[in-house]
Amino acid sequence: MAKTKAKKKPEIERVAGRNEKREKLMGYLMAMPAIVLLFAFTVYPLFYMAYRSLYGGSVISRNPKFVGFDNYKALIESTDFHQVLMNTAVYTAITVGLTMVLAIVIAVWLNGKRNSKLNGIAQTFIFTPHIISMVSVSTLFLWLMDSQNGLLNVVLTALGFEPYSFLASPETALLSVSLVSVWKGLGYYVLLIMAALQNIPTSVYEAAEMDDTPPLRTFFKITLPMISPTILFTSVVAVIASFKVFDSVSIMTGGGPVNSTNTLVYYIYDFAYSYGKPGQACAAGMVLLLFVCVVTYVQFLVGKKRVHYQ
């Protein structure tokens, strides 16, 4: 008896092992299409960008010359690039700051009137811009903000003000582009925050009511902490999206006037395709990557202290 048992056991284990291997292989096979795409369009370009940032030459050069960190040096020394970084930072600060504050306020407002008809209509209006393409939105605002025939200026003139060139003056161009992004993105963030708000049990609010909590204190001490994981997530997504802004800049201002709306991705595009300097564009791409990594890391670091996961 003991002998047959001893003989049989490894046999069972072998079969089990074979099945396990087959299962593993099957798993990899299923994930393969996604993995291939990921490698082809994300991982490989990333490494190629790092590699190419060390070479000079133009887009059509057969054998670009190795230049070491010269591309990076050129970036650091370029005042244009400094301005581009500044523009990107300002654009991100305005867009993300305004979007988050407005999204939270609107979501709380909509959530409070959960049952009213107005709520559904308001929600639709706020969400609709999200499903329109950025190109259409940009084109629309290009006209709205036009210095002569734009609707905004028609209204201003009718009210007795001087017409204003929102997109043509360096002082307001970046702000104008930011506002368009806020308008377009707001609905999406409102929706995410509303979902988080609806997860807060009503009994917690009732407990706060029994504790005689003033409305503002309820908001800051109960509502805000309870949706903090969603706020962290949405702000990370919003920051990354802002760093990557391209289409609105390309259509509405082309980086101008006097470089005042030139942001990082537009700069990269310009260097690669307008000036034909892929090396320097790749170096700028590496800077963008670094920025995104650092900012996201910092956000999660802050989040660890401030975000309450339950």
Added chain:
Amino acid sequence: MSSISLKNVKKAYGDDVVIENLNLEIKDGSFTVLVGPSGCGKSTTLRMITGLETITDGDILIDGKRVNDVAPGKRDISMVFQNYALYPTMTVKDNIEFGLINKKIPKEEREKRIREVCEIVGLTEYLDRMPANLSGGQRQRVALARAMVKEPKVFMMDEPLSNLDAKLRGAMRVELINMHKRMGTTFVYVTHDQVEAMSMADDIVLMDKGKIIQQSSPAELYHNPNCIYTAQFVGSPQTNIIDGHLPNEIKLGFRPEKVRMHEVENGINIPAKIATREMLGAEIIYSLETAYGTIMAKTDVDMPVDTELKFGVEYDNMYLFGADTYRIPFTAELKDIIAVVFGGNK
């Protein structure tokens, strides 16, 4: 310490009237339990007293003062919720302290009260924990501490023990009774569990379909039910009702524990056969097949299944209910009729 009275209170959601013309007096310092099946309006009544639910009509008075338009936080009431409703992003201490800060109580006083309360409920070593890291019983204690620390006039509890396991529930029951004794505050407690109601209350309000069926002490409720509903709600197995054998649709009721497994002198004796037998330890529950339907009996007499016997019920242990299911007096005339119909001694 304070009394509560509800006068002609009505609650409707749109056209759906859930409570109509409710009148209720809750005595100062009492442990009053609102009990009834789910949907009977007991939780709604509690929430109307707290102010979390508005009332459609009528008046609510606390200590003789009309509070219809007073905000929940200003009624001097504390509440323990069924799911505890702790603030999940705050520590135990912050949870307990939150309401005190709202009331602008000075820090020293707050610290003192928190220390005292936590000692009573045994939370002292958990003050820095988050609610998510506590067991069900500990969360329950935080909810109690949060309610106690405000030193309210009235203490409200909405099925506070229903999320605990049976053993813990029993222990908490005793603790709540002690707490009420020590604090002397008015307690209003909602439950669907008749055992909980009977064991804790000094005043029980039995409700059904938005109406108060009977309000009395547990003993009174058990010994003197005013209708079939009450008689059957309290006690397990429920009161036997024999219907269709007496004139004027009069129904005869008696509790299973009042069934004697032998013939009695001053009562009726009915032939029966034991159909089932449930051994509970100290007691045995029998179901008896009779000409009047199945009768439940609870006794310590041990008999095998299929035994044929004549069981007895004394006249003193019988309730009579009229056609409207409400209690009617046990007159000498009715006694004679019962003796004739069921074959008893006069």
